[in-house]
Amino acid sequence: MIADVDIVVIGAGVxxxxxxxxxxxxxxxxxxxxxxxxxxxxxxxxxxxxLHTGFDAVPGSLEASMVARGYALLSGYADAVxxxxxxxxxxxxxxxxxxxxVLPSLRDKAVKNGYHxxxxxxxGAVRVMLPHLGPGVVGGLTVxxxxxxxxxxxxxxxxxxxxxxxxxxxxxxxxxxxxxxPGSTTVVSDRGDIRTRWIVNAAGLGGDVIDRxxxxxxxxxxxxxxxxxxxxxxxxxxxxxxxxPVPTDKGKGVLISPTIFGNVMLGPTSESLVDRADTSTxxxxxxFLLAKGSALLPAxxxxxxxxxxxxxxxxxxxxxxxxxxxPGQRYLxxxxxxxxxxxxxxxxxxxxxxxxxxxxxxxxxxxxxPPPPRMPNIGESFPRPYSREDLITADPxxxxxxxxxxxxxRGEIRDALASxxxxxxLDGLRRRTRATLGRCQGFYCGAEVSGMLGVVDA
Amino acid sequence: MRESIDVLACDVAVIGGGPAGLTAAAALRNxxxxxxxxxxREEQAGGIPRHSDHTGYGIRDRRAxxxxxxxxxxxxxxxxxxxxxxxxxxxxxxxxxxxxxxxxSREGRYRVDAGxxxxxxGARERPRAARMIPGDRPAGVYTTGQLQGLVHLQHxxxxxxxxxxxxxxxxxxxxxxxxxxxxxxxxxxxxxxxxETPAGLALVGRxxxxxxxxxxxRVARIIGRDRVEAIELxxxxxxxxxxxxxxxxxxxxxxxxxxxxxxxxxxxLGAGHRGPLVDMALRTSAPGVFxxxxxxxxxxxxxxxxxxxxxxxxxxxxxxxxxxDRRPAVRIVTEEPFAWVAPGLLRPGDPPPxxxxxxxxxxxxxxxxRVVVEQDGTVLARRRIPWPLAPGRIFRLPYGMVAAARADxxxxxxxxx
Ligand SMILES: Cc1cc2nc3c(=O)[nH]c(=O)nc-3n(C[C@H](O)[C@H](O)[C@H](O)COP(=O)(O)OP(=O)(O)OC[C@H]3O[C@@H](n4cnc5c(N)ncnc54)[C@H](O)[C@@H]3O)c2cc1C
Ligand SMILES: Cc1cc2nc3c(=O)[nH]c(=O)nc-3n(C[C@H](O)[C@H](O)[C@H](O)COP(=O)(O)OP(=O)(O)OC[C@H]3O[C@@H](n4cnc5c(N)ncnc54)[C@H](O)[C@@H]3O)c2cc1C
Numbered sequence: 124m125i126a127d128v129d130i131v132v133i134g135a136g137v138x139x140x141x142x143x144x145x146x147x148x149x150x151x152x153x154x155x156x157x158x159x160x161x162x163x164x165x166x167x168x169x170x171x172x173x174l175h176t177g178f179d180a181v182p183g184s185l186e187a188s189m190v191a192r193g194y195a196l197l198s199g200y201a202d203a204v205x206x207x208x209x210x211x212x213x214x215x216x217x218x219x220x221x222x223x224x225v226l227p228s229l230r231d232k233a234v235k236n237g238y239h240x241x242x243x244x245x246x247g248a249v250r251v252m253l254p255h256l257g258p259g260v261v262g263g264l265t266v267x268x269x270x271x272x273x274x275x276x277x278x279x280x281x282x283x284x285x286x287x288x289x290x291x292x293x294x295x296x297x298x299x300x301x302x303x304x305p306g307s308t309t310v311v312s313d314r315g316d317i318r319t320r321w322i323v324n325a326a327g328l329g330g331d332v333i334d335r336x337x338x339x340x341x342x343x344x345x346x347x348x349x350x351x352x353x354x355x356x357x358x359x360x361x362x363x364x365x366x367x368p369v370p371t372d373k374g375k376g377v378l379i380s381p382t383i384f385g386n387v388m389l390g391p392t393s394e395s396l397v398d399r400a401d402t403s404t405x406x407x408x409x410x411f412l413l414a415k416g417s418a419l420l421p422a423x424x425x426x427x428x429x430x431x432x433x434x435x436x437x438x439x440x441x442x443x444x445x446x447x448x449x450p451g452q453r454y455l456x457x458x459x460x461x462x463x464x465x466x467x468x469x470x471x472x473x474x475x476x477x478x479x480x481x482x483x484x485x486x487x488x489x490x491x492x493p494p495p496p497r498m499p500n501i502g503e504s505f506p507r508p509y510s511r512e513d514l515i516t517a518d519p520x521x522x523x524x525x526x527x528x529x530x531x532x533r534g535e536i537r538d539a540l541a542s543x544x545x546x547x548x549l550d551g552l553r554r555r556t557r558a559t560l561g562r563c564q565g566f567y568c569g570a571e572v573s574g575m576l577g578v579v580d581a
Numbered sequence: 582m583r584e585s586i587d588v589l590a591c592d593v594a595v596i597g598g599g600p601a602g603l604t605a606a607a608a609l610r611n612x613x614x615x616x617x618x619x620x621x622r623e624e625q626a627g628g629i630p631r632h633s634d635h636t637g638y639g640i641r642d643r644r645a646x647x648x649x650x651x652x653x654x655x656x657x658x659x660x661x662x663x664x665x666x667x668x669x670x671x672x673x674x675x676x677x678x679x680x681x682x683x684x685x686s687r688e689g690r691y692r693v694d695a696g697x698x699x700x701x702x703g704a705r706e707r708p709r710a711a712r713m714i715p716g717d718r719p720a721g722v723y724t725t726g727q728l729q730g731l732v733h734l735q736h737x738x739x740x741x742x743x744x745x746x747x748x749x750x751x752x753x754x755x756x757x758x759x760x761x762x763x764x765x766x767x768x769x770x771x772x773x774x775x776x777e778t779p780a781g782l783a784l785v786g787r788x789x790x791x792x793x794x795x796x797x798x799r800v801a802r803i804i805g806r807d808r809v810e811a812i813e814l815x816x817x818x819x820x821x822x823x824x825x826x827x828x829x830x831x832x833x834x835x836x837x838x839x840x841x842x843x844x845x846x847x848x849x850l851g852a853g854h855r856g857p858l859v860d861m862a863l864r865t866s867a868p869g870v871f872x873x874x875x876x877x878x879x880x881x882x883x884x885x886x887x888x889x890x891x892x893x894x895x896x897x898x899x900x901x902x903x904x905x906d907r908r909p910a911v912r913i914v915t916e917e918p919f920a921w922v923a924p925g926l927l928r929p930g931d932p933p934p935x936x937x938x939x940x941x942x943x944x945x946x947x948x949x950x951r952v953v954v955e956q957d958g959t960v961l962a963r964r965r966i967p968w969p970l971a972p973g974r975i976f977r978l979p980y981g982m983v984a985a986a987r988a989d990x991x992x993x994x995x996x997x998x
Binding site for chain 1: 586587622623670672674685686687688689690705706707708709710711713715716717718720723724726727730731734735737801802806837841844845
């Protein structure tokens with residue numbers, strides 16, 4: 124049982140972490156409760172990691188405004204704390220006349236969303252940007268602002284700053300029930316009860332379950348699985364730009380994107396499931412992606428797959444996010460944050476603060492905030508420790524490479540283990556350092572890295 | 582790269598301190614080359630044999646049968662005794678713009694200005710993702726290399742019931758390691774229609790291990806949230822599916838050369854396995870850059886890799902002495918069921934390759950294969966080879982069969998009659 128708090132945030136995904144961090148900028152006490160043993164361990168760890176401009180959102184929707192605002196906020200924050208971002212830009216590539224015909228309307232839609240930089244280009248211009256694309260390109264639409272970002276450092280930076288600002292992070296704590304009372308609400312968890320004044324539901328795939336605990340019935344989550352293939356780094360010279368599909372009524376296609384770690388990603392699929400924990404990959408998914416990939420970028424098929432995984436989008440029956448505040452229950456719902464939540468996270472946090480204060484929560488800015496954290500760089504857009512003579516000279520542990528494929532040093536693993544939110548398992552260490560994530564997937568370093576972590580798993 | 586980076590100068594830089602690299606380095610020093618440096622990224626040199634804690638090493642190069650670790654120690658000692666500078670914990674992470682290796686180590690980051698470079702970076706097994714095995718992603722799925730590292734170097738437990746995927750020599754190595762770790766093999770599953778058993782093990786295999794073998798079967802799915810609970814096997818011919826309960830899956834074989842540096846350097850690659858393309862003297866397409874060991878033939882035994890190292894020393898010395906002439910070359914190519922041949926370049930007039938053998942990889946069984954070598958439709962040789970061709974194991978072809986190739990003609994093709 125912990126002391127009473129002003130706000131409980133349920134769910135430490137990218138959204139919950141952003142919200143906790145932001146609210147901790149005010150004079151309130153906060154607990155961030157997460158069922159899993161690490162932050163960002165659900166949908167937030169398995170996405171395509173694009174920092175979206177919001178050019179293709181539904182104009183006028185909350186999602187459109189949150190993505191556009193989130194893009195600006197996260198771009199600035201990433202610079203400030205060292206979240207890896209790469210300004211690659213994107214091209215929607217049209218392969219049929221139908222797709223080509225849609226491009227001008229997509230450009231107009233982008234303008235409606237306040238994004239003015241899209242341009243329709245011809246097949247030749249597409250080829251110049253992407254010389255390795257398969258045959259059949261008929262044109263394209265550029266989206267110069269689309270960027271790639273580190274999906275793991277982002278929630279970790281939010282959570283780290285939240286903790287440094289005094290948020291109580293309760294990992295491995297599952298919320299079993301929520302009982303609103305007149306002056307306070309009791310959150311029942313498998314680690315005991317917590318009394319709070321306000322509740323923020325950022326439970327991702329579990330959002331509707333929490334919502335029902337509070338007596339509502341306004342949305343149901345149908346997990347939509349997206350499978351992804353990550354190709355070897357040696358494929359990286361094939362694509363410098365995000366290759367987006369043109370959305371048509373025949374359904375959403377798959378994208379090919381460089382990743383912040385220097386790989387190439389192909390995906391995602393889109394398939395509705397029943398099981399909210401089923402992040403398995405499937406034979407059908409692989410076959411579908413390989414068929415797409417060989418048409419889009421034939422040379423990619425000669426490279427090995429380094430990793431395959433799946434993420435679950437928290438899709439609902441609504442087109443937009445389901446965001447609502449209930450002042451009587453002192454309860455804020457951030458639900459159905461499906462496929463843009465990484466980008467929108469900081470805007471959602473800002474929006475949450477506005478909604479809460481409009482509902483009567485007194486949010487007084489703090490004047491005693493610690494400086495923002497500086498996150499370890501695990502992306503390829505800036506020099507990594509192994510390549511920095513200055514760091515190695517100052518601390519030779521940065522010259523001792525443990526994970527050869529990803530060039531992860533002993534110093535970085537040590538730092539991660541000693542950090543404000545240390546990893547609880549190998550997966551967590553991977554997300555903080557990239558160790559064992561490379562093409563050998565642990566053939567060389569799996570045993571060594573597990574040893575440093577003191578676990579048996581690999 | 583910053584200007585201020587330190588420089589290490591030497592006659593020969595050997596990249597990779599496994600059997601091939603260590604042997605090449607020692608041979609070069611013994612032949613009088615003054616400064617030879619081996620860069621090994623692991624904390625200990627020796628390569629894969631270090632954690633392959635069973636006997637079967639050293640037969641051809643040391644005329645002894647020893648365990649992997651003992652063999653690795655012997656090679657390291659020999660390199661030290663010959664005056665080789667073996668630098669461990671030193672990884673070549675890439676190349677400077679002028680083609681010099683760049684090293685990261687505890688001692689700092691530096692470039693290496695060497696008269697010649699020998700690439701001996703070895704090979705590894707394809708992990709699960711590269712084999713594209715779908716399903717859950719629980720703990721308990723390892724390659725043999727990873728398993729042996731866990732058991733022999735880290736002294737850790739694995740599970741209790743394993744499925745071993747593959748039926749090559751290395752698969753039996755996995756079975757031995759599992760047994761030592763107290764994990765029983767409940768099934769060996771292979772896509773092949775026969776199982777390769779090492780000569781010694783063939784007799785004891787059944788009785789000593791007593792597990793069933795599923796032939797022509799593919800792992801279609803891995804099941805289990807946190808720890809492996811089962812795998813789903815799909816039969817290649819019938820499509821029938823079976824569920825096999827287990828807590829450990831060992832993925833063996835399916836080798837890839839560790840060719841990252843070779844590719845980053847822009848070297849021509851061999852067809853079929855994408856290791857660097859070399860000639861009989863083990864020259865790559867970049868002047869002054871040589872290659873040896875399993876990087877060229879994934880995967881042969883360690884002694885053969887070591888003998889490559891001895892072989893390459895001759896040509897490296899010629900190069901250091903200023904003799905950079907190369908005779909014209911023709912490509913050697915293969916037809917199914919051969920997947921690749923190494924070396925893949927022949928310079929008529931040059932001396933024969935290491936051990937007078939070409940190394941090939943087969944994908945089918947033939948008890949006594951009849952092999953034909955042709956160039957531009959002319960048969961250069963046709964011979965019944967008195968040893969079998971088998972998947973998952975190197976097939977050796979006497980160099981004499983290609984020796985008559987001409988430089989002014991097309992590709993030399995090796996195929997079955
Ligand atoms: C395939 C795919 C591709 C995507 N690509 C992009 C992209 O390119 N760009 C982009 O911006 N977005 C993308 N997204 C969307 C983005 O990943 C999500 O919108 C975002 O991660 C949602 O974050 P979240 O915090 O709402 O949810 P989650 O990350 O799911 O976090 C919710 C957390 O709540 C916890 N929780 C649930 N119930 C309870 C309970 N009862 N008690 C305690 N804790 C609980 C969960 O354990 C979980 O950690 C993609 C998503 C997918 C699936
Ligand atoms: C499970 C298993 C069992 C085996 N059993 C036997 C057996 O019983 N008998 C037998 O003869 N053979 C056996 N082999 C095969 C034998 O291990 C190999 O043939 C031999 O190790 C090949 O030697 P190598 O020098 O080419 O490569 P490796 O041994 O792989 O050595 C390559 C070295 O290069 C280093 N390296 C790579 N890249 C870099 C870089 N960028 N910078 C610095 N260093 C680098 C690596 O760390 C490694 O140490 C077995 C192999 C395996 C996997």
